[in-house]
Amino acid sequence: GNSVTQMEGPVTLSEEAFLTINCTYTATGYPSLFWYVQYPGEGLQLLLKATKADDKGSNKGFEATYRKETTSFHLEKGSVQVSDSAVYFCALNAGTDSWGKLQFGAGTQVVVTP
Amino acid sequence: DTAVSQTPKYLVTQMGNDKSIKCEQNLGHDTMYWYKQDSKKFLKIMFSYNNKELIINETVPNRFSPKSPDKAHLNLHINSLELGDSAVYFCASSPYRGRGTDTQYFGPGTRLTVL
Numbered sequence: 001g002n003s004v005t006q007m008e009g010p011v012t013l014s015e016e017a018f019l020t021i022n023c024t025y026t027a028t029g030y031p032s033l034f035w036y037v038q039y040p041g042e043g044l045q046l047l048l049k050a051t052k053a054d055d056k057g058s059n060k061g062f063e064a065t066y067r068k069e070t071t072s073f074h075l076e077k078g079s080v081q082v083s084d085s086a087v088y089f090c091a092l093n094a095g096t097d098s099w100g101k102l103q104f105g106a107g108t109q110v111v112v113t114p
Numbered sequence: 115d116t117a118v119s120q121t122p123k124y125l126v127t128q129m130g131n132d133k134s135i136k137c138e139q140n141l142g143h144d145t146m147y148w149y150k151q152d153s154k155k156f157l158k159i160m161f162s163y164n165n166k167e168l169i170i171n172e173t174v175p176n177r178f179s180p181k182s183p184d185k186a187h188l189n190l191h192i193n194s195l196e197l198g199d200s201a202v203y204f205c206a207s208s209p210y211r212g213r214g215t216d217t218q219y220f221g222p223g224t225r226l227t228v229l
């Protein structure tokens with residue numbers, strides 16, 4: 001079946017450090033890939049997405065590239081801020097037969113200290 | 115204006131009780147979802163409705179019953195609550211039926227605590 005694996009947290013960084021969160025997936029066909037972010041006490045919101053191989057999603061200084069050859073969608077940001085402290089979820093949607101079902105990774109908590 | 119809203123935000127109740135959580139979206143979307151987030155933050159889909167039709171029904175105890183009176187509302191009723199039902203329940207919506215590229219928009223969550 002389909003699955004998403006992402007690195008365990010918490011990841012603790014100093015402000016302005018480089019952030020990478022690894023995400024790999026298993027899926028048949030051509031899934032769409034997403035990064036969602038959950039700030040403390042809030043619901044999830046889309047950070048970025050990519051819907052086909054080699055697409056790069058980007059938003060708020062975050063980037064991730066859909067790599068079909070390595071089945072990966074790693075999230076990166078060049079210089080984090082305290083306000084980036086949150087839980088980050090990698091997710092996939094397997095396509096038209098999945099009725100929109102999102103399959104999530106376990107989430108990675110990121111803590112950015114001043 | 116809130117896009118996806120849920121009530122209540124917090125729900126504390128005793129084992130064995132029956133409770134409901136309500137969700138409304140004002141985005142004009144066709145599809146709505148319920149997800150459960152456990153204490154380790156793991157998220158799993160429970161149900162999905164498209165224009166009042168149930169399209170996803172994961173392996174969930176039949177004590178959980180979703181109801182969609184219209185495409186803007188999706189409620190979750192839980193009978194005979196158990197300790198293991200304690201979690202945060204998120205409602206979400208997306209524009210079209212089953213289109214895998216669509217973004218899902220999440221509500222703020224309902225934290226259910228069963229004592």
